[in-house]
Amino acid sequence: MKPYYEHGGITIYHGSALSVLPLVSADVIVTDPPYGVDYNSGWDNALPGIDGDEDTSLRDFVLTFWGERPAVVFGSWKRNRPAHVKALLTWDKGPASGMGDLSMPWKPNTEEIYIIGGGFVGRRDSSVLSYRSPLTWNSVPMGRQHPHEKPVDLMCALIWKCPSGSILDPFMGSGSTLKAAKWCGRAAIGIEIEERYCEIAAKRLSQEVLPLELEPTTPQEQK
Numbered sequence: 001m002k003p004y005y006e007h008g009g010i011t012i013y014h015g016s017a018l019s020v021l022p023l024v025s026a027d028v029i030v031t032d033p034p035y036g037v038d039y040n041s042g043w044d045n046a047l048p049g050i051d052g053d054e055d056t057s058l059r060d061f062v063l064t065f066w067g068e069r070p071a072v073v074f075g076s077w078k079r080n081r082p083a084h085v086k087a088l089l090t091w092d093k094g095p096a097s098g099m100g101d102l103s104m105p106w107k108p109n110t111e112e113i114y115i116i117g118g119g120f121v122g123r124r125d126s127s128v129l130s131y132r133s134p135l136t137w138n139s140v141p142m143g144r145q146h147p148h149e150k151p152v153d154l155m156c157a158l159i160w161k162c163p164s165g166s167i168l169d170p171f172m173g174s175g176s177t178l179k180a181a182k183w184c185g186r187a188a189i190g191i192e193i194e195e196r197y198c199e200i201a202a203k204r205l206s207q208e209v210l211p212l213e214l215e216p217t218t219p220q221e222q223k
Contacts, residue, residue: 027165119163155180175201
């Protein structure tokens with residue numbers, strides 16, 4: 001299968017994870033899959049929808065194929081967690097983030113991150129990760145490029161603790177995982193069914209950066 005983009009150890013395939021996944025090889029999955037929450041927002045009408053977000057069947061197919069090999073997978077408390085989860089992390093998105101059920105006096109300012117498999121490395125840190133990028137809540141006119149866009153520094157922090165080898169994101173979106181892998185000096189493969197997101201990711205990856213040499217500190221450690 002011909003890559004949509006290939007440069008400097010980073011490869012993008014335009015297609016469904018169901019068809020492309022058996023054709024590629026990698027060591028660790030780091031992905032933000034369709035949550036099964038049928039995401040829809042009046043703020044992001046300019047963005048394509050998320051294919052397969054009606055349930056978790058796409059996520060579960062990929063993780064069943066992957067087995068108990070190392071994986072970092074974002075998710076929602078609203079749906080069942082995947083099998084073989086060994087640790088649960090919480091991403092604290094900050095007080096400005098989240099709409100959710102407007103009848104509730106609390107905003108949904110967190111997301112779950114599931115750790116599957118073994119071989120993860122690095123110092124023993126908190127399971128609550130505080131990375132607060134404005135792109136996680138701002139609208140398209142403010143620069144948001146995907147409904148579930150993740151801060152690149154958050155993805156870097158996760159990748160730094162992954163086992164060695166190449167990174168695979170079967171639900172690449174706008175390419176935050178691949179950009180983080182590039183920053184961390186890792187080879188990476190992304191798969192995305194929506195061509196517009198492939199185009200956005202390729203553009204982001206074309207911006208040359210130097211690999212990070214040191215594990216990034218958390219916002220709390222920078223204070």
